[in-house]
Amino acid sequence: MAVKGQRVGMEVSIAVSHAVQLARAEAVAAYPITPQTHIVEHLSSLVANGDLEAEFINVESEHSAISACIGMSAAGARTFTATSSQGLALMHEILFIASAMRFPIVMAVANRALSGPLSIWNDHGDIMAARDIGWIQVFVENGQEAFDHSIMAFKIAENYKVLLPTIVNMDGFILTHVVEALEMLDQETVDKFLPEYHPRFNLDPKHPITMGAFAMPEIFSEVKMGHQQALTASYEHILRVWEEWGKLTGRVYRPVERYRADGAKVLLLIMGSLAEVAEVAVDDLQAAGESVGLVKLRMWRPFPFKDLREAVAGAELVIVCDRALSLGGAAGPVLAEVRSALYPLAQKPAVLGFTVGLGGRDVQPETFKEIVRLARQEAAAGPTQEYFLFGVRS
């Protein structure tokens, strides 16, 4: 029997900070950046008011924020931070160190375009530039999912078989600044779900160990292999945590989710909040008799190869809607990965890529309908371009 949480109207950023409070985070270091600011601002208030017993370190930059998080995680604390865009970029070199040293830090990323030109609005340019940092990365679609995954991320990250930092990606403004009706959980329920954190290794003068030792060429690849294997194997543990959450709350999450996709010849594929907009387009298109469904990629790292292949099996055309560019490359990052995942299959759909909603450009259901129309044309005639930046005036 699923727990029925209290239903409240709340800004999603505030809900995320409450999720972190319910998870009993012990250490937070963060620097404000739009559109993430409300998350850590509210966490700071919770700590200052004594509602969350945690160390909150104000730092002078995101580079310091993630560095302080590493230090606090090394000391054995359950650690959280949040950032966005330029902030994530400023963390960049340290992000690899956090994952290589296997610190189960949880970070909310309010996805936002990277400059330039300067933009504070939503796309996935920030996280795609940090694609290969070796963290677990999931995308959420609405406020409830942002709340749920912010709690689950700790349980996933802290598993001794996982021990990897985890990013919960949520679209900036579209999610972070919207007031949604959310189902909150009480402390007792979360405590039962998420036990106290006991680090596998931590800095303790009584038991000295070395963290972050350098590696000569003879051992570097072996350490990397261990990281790669752990990230790949985290898939099973993520699923187990999501399953437990599903039983607890009735909200079930899968690495790849499908919406009215059974038997559909054409599939839209998207990550993040725009999937809900695409649902409306799919409803309209199906009502008009078109065979169009939707596939949503929730788990980005580890990449769910098997789930993706199953989700698109039988389709003739997959239209990947990227929210970022790989300038000078063949495609948006999601398109490149989806094509790569499907390439070994004997029977595979045509895969076309349309990048949409860059730097906060509004995406309406009509956008997806137009993309489906264009993609059908392109697929029939043979694609004229490597990928399409949708809606650009020329």
Added chain:
Amino acid sequence: MSKPWDQFTWQEVEIGGVLTEPGSARAYKTGDWRSQHPVWTKSRCIKCGVCWTVCPEAGITEQPDGYFDMNDYCKGCGICAKECVTGCISMVPEEE
């Protein structure tokens, strides 16, 4: 380290590359890097210890008889030879 690095499989590497035993720096003989090393001519050495003082890597150890010699951490930089008061230290290339 219980064995040399090039004998570890990836499964044997501790999570995050953590070294669970202290003293790993001592076990790693960084003197392997050097291309030359100091040699003391004892007849001209006055046991002043300037070489020991100026060595940036603690690569010189005082011997029981009061003379000095390099240890496994000497990287052959030659500062000791340059600063030696009596000029009793000469730098000798490593044998191939």
